[in-house]
Amino acid sequence: MHNKRILAFLSWVFVSLILVVGCNQTKTPNLSSSPASQTTNLTISAAASLKDAMDEIKPLYSKEKPNVNLTYNFGSSGTLQQQIEQGAGIDIFISAATKQIKALQQKGLLLDGTTKDLLTNQMVLIAPQNSTVVTDFKDLISSRVKKIALGEPKSVPAGQYAEQVLTSLKIADKIKSKVVYAKDVRQALNYVESGNADAGIVYLSDAKSTQKVKIVTTAPEKTHSPVVYPIAILKSSKNVDAAKGFVQFLSGNQAKNIFEKQGFTLAGS
Template sequence: MNKKKIITFLALIGVTLCAIAGCNFSSPTIEQGNTPTKASVPNVNQENIQLTVSAAASLKEALGEITPLFSKAKSNVAIRNNFGSSGELQQQIINGAPVDVFISAAAKQMDELQKKDLIIADTRRDLLSNRLVLIVPADKGDAKELKDLINANIKRIAIGDPRSVPVGQYAQQALTKLELFKDLQSKFVLGNNVRQVLQFVESGNAQAGIVYATDARTSTKVKVVQVIDARLHAPIVYPIAVLHKSSNQPSAKSYLEFLSSEPAKNIFEKYGFSTL
């Protein structure tokens, strides 16, 4: 047997023995340039995500407290809150604003977006409810109930603009039921959102105003003189939904779930909302 045959024979014996012993002939991971192969990719955090949440102005304090809790639970997700009147926020969405989650202070605005197929219908649900109240400046008491608003000594009454602001729409419904709305129109000072209505009364630019109970609680400059009978207006609910155009739908849905968690519910209730 020549030398070449002897070497080949010995190599075959070596391979056979190594196979029996369980040797590993796998090739090591090779990195090409700066891009590692799949086998060598280390565990890394998920890509950072920002969610834009357009929410009714009355939610400002509650969501301001909830947002850090969510960010702590989901460290890669940052929340950008955009507060305003629900009607204004609705129009922003219709006009193409990049919004991931919408929280309205009334069903009407969410209904309009759903008709236009702008929300993911199966993510929609009613999150919260609220109450309507009559307020006056803390150091004055020109009105004690809605029927007093007709009195001649009351010159200015602040309500949300019924054309676009849910709190104004609820106020219009209540005053209409009491047959007061038409007679009071010349006295109305219209706010662009519920917080502006509150400011009109705080500053004395209005002698009375109709706001949500939760907003009245944020100010020491006004006092509640009447909790308005809920039978006088449509139920005050806050629907929430994820937008179809959201580029971060899984994270947006996770945010919706978090708002129904016990920590979030406790904060909403702390600010006077009822959770649903």
Template sequence: MKKGFHFYLFCIFFSVVLLLTSCDRFNNDRSFQPSKSKVELTVSAASSLQEVMEAIKVLYIDEEDSNVEIVYNFGSSGSLQQQIEQGAPVDVFISAAAREMNRLQEKSLLLDRTRQDVLTNQIVLIVSKKNDAITRFEDLATAKVDRIALGQPDSVPAGKYAREVLIDRSLLAAVESKAIYSKNVRQVLGYVATNNVDAGIVYRTDAAISPQVKIVAIAPQDSHSPVVYPIAVLGNSSQVEAATDFVEFITGDRARTVFEKYGFSRGAIDSAEQMKTPA
């Protein structure tokens, strides 16, 4: 009788210990913790950054914060600037030129002390893979070229840089009548890739993603203003903490490897110069 009673007590004791242990594991298991609500981060970025920014998103969510949902809005830097000026809900802006970022800074639309240059690129002349007639910028002024695709210089930074190169080479007057202006640099690339034009001027990184085109000339750096991609958090961002963290990640070493893989380079950052408001 005593043995049965002792066994009964042992079973009760063991059950209580097992229950308490299970509860403790439940409380300490992170999988049972309430999940944080998703943070949506809207990033407006220049068209030339499409592929690399998708890769950056994967890396950021995997290594940094899986609780952030990044929503991209790609377009010409000028059109993105106008959207922001008109009140579009944007947390982070990455332009393909200082001009558009300067205009937003002049209107006090950037969050103080978040602007910095993050990338550089090169300006190149491209033709279709099978075109062997055009080998240099000077060929644009000859009968070898009937039509050339350029970005709209007022809203597309690549178009602005292209115009500067043509002026530097004294080619603008001869080329203007042949120009087909595009709404963004990817449209220029598409026109050349599909043989709708004889040549186009784009970023080196754009040329690298299309097997239908080839680079025939690289514009000297002193033939145009510096190609820089500035980044900043917007002053009206509803997710300042997440936006600032994303910008820090973009400018860090882990992102550098991804940018270099896609052909971009990292320009030196002079924080003092970046804080100046353009005249």
């Protein structure tokens, strides 16, 4: 009888051990597979002039990093700066001028060591595709030119560069009454595309994005500050490693080909 009790106790211990081991083996795969299935969300605020290029880059990056979801927020650099200052949940900021980046840096909102120049661009004079009125900047003075589209210089870097060009060429005061200000450079482009403006000054990349306008001439580099697009990661980002990975991708060959096709040049190249 004593032996039977011992055997029964040993059987109970053996079965318990099997159950414990079995439970642990069932749980382990779930724990190890969980990180691989997690999705990281990155929000990128970028100057409006980058829209076409960034939209083309998105699917390429998704193939390389399927677990990273990119969300874009486009607008004028000044407006995007204000959104960040007001606490918008942004991971990466790409401005169309250094002014906005410097302002955020001074307020301690950017992650140290992540600010760099990403791209450069050019300023061009555009007109509707079928226009014969404008052949050079000096034609903007003509009475035949009624409206000239520029970005709002207080918040749109393209507008600031355009004003520099017009001032340098000594025609800013002469065409002041004709200027129609746009909320961002894409709206300035749209004014010319639709024929609501006889001419406009935009980035080369914007002019190349449509067949509805023609590039009349390129503004001499000496007439305006260098058009530089700096990039930085926000100190408040909760996905710094993923953000650094995307910034690195934007400097790689795949992104470079897209940027150059759109009219940009990688800074330093």
